Structure formats: C-alpha cells, structure tokens
Amino acid sequence: MERLTLSKKEFELFRHYIYEHIGISLGAQKIYLVQARLAKRVKLLHLNDFSEYYNILVNDKTGHELEYLCSLISTNVTSFFRESKQWEFWKNNLSTMMEKKNNKLRIWSAACSTGEEPYSIAMFLEENAPNIDIKILATDVSPRVLKEASGGIYSEKAVESLGNIYLNKYFNKVHHNENSVYTIDEKIKRHIVFRGFNLVTGNYDIFKEKKFDIIFCRNVMIYFDKPTQATLVQKFYNMLQPGGYLFIGSSEALTDIKTGFKSRSASIYQKV
Ligand SMILES: C[S@@+](CC[C@H](N)C(=O)[O-])C[C@H]1O[C@@H](n2cnc3c(N)ncnc32)[C@H](O)[C@@H]1O
Incomplete structure (x- = not known):
C-alpha cells in the first residue's frame, strides 16, 4: 500500500480537533508523529486518505472514534509504584x-x-x-x-x-x-x-x-x-x-x- 502523507492543512485540522477534545497541544514539529499514528487507523478502516478519516471523526456522534484517537495520540507508559x-x-x-x-x-x-x-x-x-x-x-x-x-x-x-x-x-x-x-x-x-x-x-x-x-x-x-x-x-x-x-x-x-x-x-x- 502507498505511504500516506498528512498535508499541513490536514495536520492543522487534526491539531485543532485534538486540542479542543483531548486537551493535548501538539507543536508543529509533531506532524510526522501524528501522520504515523493516524496512518494505522486510516489503513485499518480501508480509507483513502487522512481527510476521509477526519470526516468520520467529526461526524461520529457516539464519541467512540474520539476515544480511539486518544489511544493513538497519547502515551500509555506506566508501571507499578512509579515515582x-x-x-x-x-x-x-x-x-x-x-x-x-x-x-x-x-x-x-x-x-x-x-x-x-x-x-x-x-x-x-x-x-x-x-x-x-x-x-x-x-x-x-x-x-x-x-x-x-x-x-x-x-x-x-x-x-x-x-x-x-x-x-x-x-x-x-x-x-x-x-x-x-x-x-x-x-x-x-x-x-x-x-x-x-x-x-x-x-x-x-x-x-x-x-x-x-x-x-x-x-x-x-x-x-x-x-x-x-x-x-x-x-x-x-x-x-x-x-x-x-x-x-x-x-x-x-x-x-x-x-x-x-x-x-x-x-x-x-x-x-x-
Ligand atoms: C503516560 S500515561 C500515565 C499513567 C499513570 N498515571 C502514570 O503516571 O503512570 C497517560 C494516560 O493519560 C491518558 N489521557 C490522555 N489524555 C487524557 C484526557 N484528556 N483525559 C483522560 N485521560 C487522558 C492516556 O490515555 C494515558 O493512559
């Protein structure tokens, strides 16, 4: 499958959405990280590009896609008796x-x-x-x-x-x-x-x-x-x-x- 590229415009849409809904503020340099993380989801859903995924995300009234997005964007690293x-x-x-x-x-x-x-x-x-x-x-x-x-x-x-x-x-x-x-x-x-x-x-x-x-x-x-x-x-x-x-x-x-x-x-x- 072709490598998916996240355009700057698409990145801005996701960046804004993520900030509004998850609270995570992503710097402009995070474009490649976001591209890599979201590409997995785009492929899994058999979509053609990131814009299609963005439309699914904003139109999903169940909130499930937002929850999925959180799993992709944030780090879950943890351990017993940390700190x-x-x-x-x-x-x-x-x-x-x-x-x-x-x-x-x-x-x-x-x-x-x-x-x-x-x-x-x-x-x-x-x-x-x-x-x-x-x-x-x-x-x-x-x-x-x-x-x-x-x-x-x-x-x-x-x-x-x-x-x-x-x-x-x-x-x-x-x-x-x-x-x-x-x-x-x-x-x-x-x-x-x-x-x-x-x-x-x-x-x-x-x-x-x-x-x-x-x-x-x-x-x-x-x-x-x-x-x-x-x-x-x-x-x-x-x-x-x-x-x-x-x-x-x-x-x-x-x-x-x-x-x-x-x-x-x-x-x-x-x-x-
Ligand atoms: C690095 S882990 C920290 C786990 C644990 N508190 C620790 O210190 O080991 C960060 C967790 O924050 C969650 N998280 C990220 N954004 C969140 C949000 N807006 N509301 C609730 N949890 C969020 C992630 O899903 C992830 O599991």
Missing part, C-alpha cells in the same frame, strides 16, 4: 493523613492507563493500612487501556520490579503456553472501579457530592498547555476534601499556576 519518592512520602505521612478520616479513604487515579497506578495504590494501602475502607476510582479517556486495566493481567516483565512479597500476596501466577502471566487478586480488585472519563471535556458534575481525599493525576498534564492545566488543577482543588492531597508526575509542576495548593514534597500538593 518511588512519592510512595515513601505517603508511607511516612500516612498516619497523619488518616487523622479525622474515620478510617475511610476515597482516592481518584485520574488517567490510570493500564491499571498499574490504581493497583499500586490498593496494594500500598493493603500493606500499610489494612483495616481501612478504601474506594478507588480509576479513570482514563482510552477504552483500550481501561479494558486492560480492569482485566488486571500482567506480563512477567510488567511485574519484574515488584518484590516477591507483593507478587505472592496480591497476584496469581497463571501458566500461559511457554510463559507465565500474573493476575491481580480479587482482594485488590474489589477496591477499584474503572470508568471512562476525559479530563478536559468530561462533565465534572457527576462528582458533585463526592469529594476525594487524594487525587493522583500523574504524567498526563504534561501533554496539556498551561491554560488547560490551570483549569484542571482548579477542578481537582474543588474536588478534594480540605487537607486533601494532589499527586502529580515528577516532570510536572504547579509553578505558574495560581492555586490554593501548598507544596508538601516533590510533586505532592495539599489543599489548605
């Missing part, structure tokens, strides 16, 4: 954080990718605060990663950084042909609800009555421009309980964003 310093901070401050919490913690893993983050949160709490009532909401815009996340099946490579204590306690090893896979145990899964949610265009009214104690939004804001980040951070602020925490990625920061958050440690903020 090790944050887990240390949490461990050292857990008892203070639990004061006045009535033994209940409500946590949101926003942009959870394939599930390693919410499962790490649940395992961490099982280990360090086994008797508390934990509810974790895990959301992502991409249906593909959410399907993997709720399946909770991981390769040997994905779990290699976890020690045997975690593997033996919280996973079941299943032999699959020549290889082994690891499935997350029900005692961890039961704490988590997976849902689709777009952080940029989603309707936050659905969270109205429910405030969170901790929000993890790590390694996704980096793709958004400053105004989008600022709007999102304000929404997180409103959705946290007084004294609640926001964990962001180590390459992200709230500098230049006016917020009521106080920095407590690297990439960890508290609503005061």
